[in-house]
Amino acid sequence: MVGVHAIHNGKVILAKDAVVPVSLREVQFGFSTYEALRVVKGHVVHLDDHLVRLENSCRGIKLTHPFTNQQISGWVHDLIQVDAIDEASLRIQLYGGKDPQLFVLASVLLTYPDTHYTQGVAAITFEGERLYPSCKTGNLLLNYIALEEARSQGCFEALLVDRHQRVLEGTRSNFFVFKGLDIHTAADEQVLLGITRDRVLKAARLLGYRIVFQAPALQDIRAGIYDEAFISSTSMAAMPLSRIDKLGFPGPFEKTLAIMHLVRSWELDD
Secondary structure, eight states: OTTSEEEETTEEEEGGGOOOOTTOHHHHTTOEEEEEEEEETTEETTHHHHHHHHHHHHHHTTOOOSOOHHHHHHHHHHHHHHTTOSSEEEEEEEEOSSSOEEEEEEESOOOOOTHHHHTOEEEEEEEOOOSSTTSOBSOOHHHHHHHHHHHHTTOSEEEEEOTTSBEEEESSSEEEEEETTEEEEOOGGGSOOOHHHHHHHHHHHHTTOEEEEOOOBHHHHHTTOOSEEEEEETTTEEEEEEEETTEEOOSOOHHHHHHHHHHHHTTTOO
């Protein structure tokens, strides 16, 4: 049953005991990295890629630890086995310091209503830039504030705008816009290198689109020069945006949904 147990440094524990002390310096400073994964039909989607990104995130913030990717993979599968998990959302959380602590936790699989895909979702823009953008770290204050602002306005996501007025990414997603047969998205070094983002780009190329690694300017979005806009993440695959601030994008979002279906079809491939 999902959520009964967790893993702490390789040991199976009760999920309620998966805690860290607030007095721990690394907790106070947010010195941690993490990965969010999906389990579908007992299979961990793109596990090896997630572990490589976890390793890269740790290297990027100089978080050293003794755990190997092989060990972490084994612990993930231990949790799936002990709780007989068929589908779930997983989180690997790794705190640094003198005594690194790694947790693997499971929760009910995060899904979204079909209307999020057929009707799209709304987003706001929010000025702010993530620290160490290519690393998935526990420094999530900007993400939290921006997403709470979006929710207060009845929106699903907040898109982060940098000092040059470029729209880079969402608080929990990568961001893309269509213009004819071109898809525009930020350069790799400017954003989190999403596991799903890689599949989105692969799907786009297979469907005949050209990738332009240039973050769209906010003024161009507001001028309405793009045909469709969408966001991507592990839980969303590719999700269409029906509105950014006051600018609407009418459906039926055929381009985005074609990419979404391809991305989902690859979930059991590795």
